[in-house]
Amino acid sequence: MTITREEKKRKTKRAIIKAAIHLFAEKGFDKTSxxxxxxxxxxxxxxxxxxxxxxxxxxxxxxxxQLEFVxxxxxxxxxxxxxxxxxxxxxxxxxxIHVTRxxxxxxxxxxxxxxxxxxxxxxxxxxxxxxxxxxxxxxxxAQERNELRKDIDPLYLAGHFYALYILVVSSWYxxxxxxxxxEPAMRLLFEQAVExxxxxxxxxxx
Amino acid sequence: MTITREEKKRKTKRAIIKAAIHLFAEKGFDKTSxxxxxxxxxxxxxxxxxxxxxxxxxxxxxxxxQLEFVxxxxxxxxxxxxxxxxxxxxxxxxxxIHVTRxxxxxxxxxxxxxxxxxxxxxxxxxxxxxxxxxxxxxxxxAQERNELRKDIDPLYLAGHFYALYILVVSSWYxxxxxxxxxEPAMRLLFEQAVExxxxxxxxxxx
DNA sequence: TATAAATCTCGACTGCATTCGACTTTCTAC
DNA sequence: GTAGAAAGTCGAATGCAGTCGAGATTTATA
Numbered sequence: 001m002t003i004t005r006e007e008k009k010r011k012t013k014r015a016i017i018k019a020a021i022h023l024f025a026e027k028g029f030d031k032t033s034x035x036x037x038x039x040x041x042x043x044x045x046x047x048x049x050x051x052x053x054x055x056x057x058x059x060x061x062x063x064x065x066q067l068e069f070v071x072x073x074x075x076x077x078x079x080x081x082x083x084x085x086x087x088x089x090x091x092x093x094x095x096x097i098h099v100t101r102x103x104x105x106x107x108x109x110x111x112x113x114x115x116x117x118x119x120x121x122x123x124x125x126x127x128x129x130x131x132x133x134x135x136x137x138x139x140x141x142a143q144e145r146n147e148l149r150k151d152i153d154p155l156y157l158a159g160h161f162y163a164l165y166i167l168v169v170s171s172w173y174x175x176x177x178x179x180x181x182x183e184p185a186m187r188l189l190f191e192q193a194v195e196x197x198x199x200x201x202x203x204x205x206x
Numbered sequence: 207m208t209i210t211r212e213e214k215k216r217k218t219k220r221a222i223i224k225a226a227i228h229l230f231a232e233k234g235f236d237k238t239s240x241x242x243x244x245x246x247x248x249x250x251x252x253x254x255x256x257x258x259x260x261x262x263x264x265x266x267x268x269x270x271x272q273l274e275f276v277x278x279x280x281x282x283x284x285x286x287x288x289x290x291x292x293x294x295x296x297x298x299x300x301x302x303i304h305v306t307r308x309x310x311x312x313x314x315x316x317x318x319x320x321x322x323x324x325x326x327x328x329x330x331x332x333x334x335x336x337x338x339x340x341x342x343x344x345x346x347x348a349q350e351r352n353e354l355r356k357d358i359d360p361l362y363l364a365g366h367f368y369a370l371y372i373l374v375v376s377s378w379y380x381x382x383x384x385x386x387x388x389e390p391a392m393r394l395l396f397e398q399a400v401e402x403x404x405x406x407x408x409x410x411x412x
Numbered sequence: 413t414a415t416a417a418a419t420c421t422c423g424a425c426t427g428c429a430t431t432c433g434a435c436t437t438t439c440t441a442c
Numbered sequence: 443g444t445a446g447a448a449a450g451t452c453g454a455a456t457g458c459a460g461t462c463g464a465g466a467t468t469t470a471t472a
Contacts, residue, residue, distance in 0.1 A: 005438060047452065115317050160370070160395065174321075174322060193399060210469095251459095
């Protein structure tokens with residue numbers, strides 16, 4: 001019985017996350033109070049704060065749970081033989097659909113992942129890394145196939161596609177595009193990025 | 207004296223914004239309470255809510271004030287003769303410096319502009335449009351000079367650059383890059399976008 | 413000018429995140 | 443085993459955003 005304490009802590013933390021997964025999904029983040037969360041986890045209100053610094057941090061744990069699952073799934077779903085664009089579309093559209101399934105969740109998630117507060121910077125590191133690995137593998141393979149320039153750091157390649165993805169998600173949240181327009185807009189942007197925004201060399205010499 | 211009421215309302219609203227500009231700049235958004243704001247504006251707490259729906263909306267008014275000034279300035283600063291990349295750098299770096307002058311302000315601003323809540327969607331419309339006009343004029347001129355492809359909707363061209371800008375800002379907020387790296391990273395991304403991510407036609411045919 | 417309707421103003425009130433510090437349980441060292 | 447230290451638990455207290463409704467002021471109608 002030496003590990004009683006640590007074991008118990010792990011269990012309590014799990015209980016909080018479990019309650020969060022349940023309550024956030026059911027009532028949304030804002031509508032779920034810490035007190036409810038505590039009650040559902042069978043502990044006192046104050047105790048939550050020995051496990052998480054604030055409500056947002058509980059949300060991060062919730063996200064990890066959600067996203068690890070999704071992104072593992074996406075890693076399998078992508079066809080390594082398809083074109084970069086098709087692979088990118090599979091991954092980013094899959095992510096989009098999941099992230100925006102609950103629009104409130106998606107908004108908060110994007111806000112926090114892209115522009116985290118100082119104290120939260122490291123909260124997404126783990127999930128982020130898995131996501132990055134997935135992206136990097138896609139773009140590295142594309143470089144090997146000579147589908148993408150080899151003189152660009154794969155991190156930058158991933159950045160380009162990710163940036164365009166963010167833009168599309170933002171456009172949807174801002175009401176500039178409708179849900180049905182997301183896919184075609186994203187594909188068009190990806191194609192343009194691959195081809196380049198400058199007139200092609202052939203045309204330029206004319 | 208027919209317009210007393212409306213005149214007074216305008217004056218009160220101005221007083222609130224003025225108090226906000228002062229207090230937000232001095233103590234930051236989070237640390238400034240509505241009550242303080244009301245006191246500084248010489249009105250009751252509840253009255254604030256006849257002028258603004260919530261605290262965030264006061265922040266929007268504050269933003270408009272800040273940004274209108276900056277973006278007008280930027281519009282003048284950009285040299286219409288320079289390359290698209292140079293012009294883009296001037297505009298986006300100028301924006302970056304201003305938006306992140308107060309890091310807390312910038313974070314909140316980016317979060318709200320990119321992923322607004324349903325009720326806030328229209329709050330930035332006015333400022334947004336001016337910003338967009340500025341960007342569009344840059345990219346349209348570049349198309350005319352044949353520096354950028356004419357078969358891409360200028361809106362999409364602006365989107366590409368804006369997307370990369372967002373990525374860089376996000377990278378800075380996430381601590382993935384330092385302040386000094388912002389400019390070179392942005393420039394590199396812009397160059398890559400213009401040239402395209404695919405190997406050049408010339409190389410491809412080899 | 414008198415009265416009713418509309419609008420505005422206020423601060424007490426509500427609800428919730430977060431803090432605090434008194435109390436309890438577990439660990440450590442003898 | 444036991445005393446004292448360390449860590450964990452709790453809900454009452456705090457602070458703040460946002461609501462409410464009673465009263466004040468302005469406008470519209472006559």
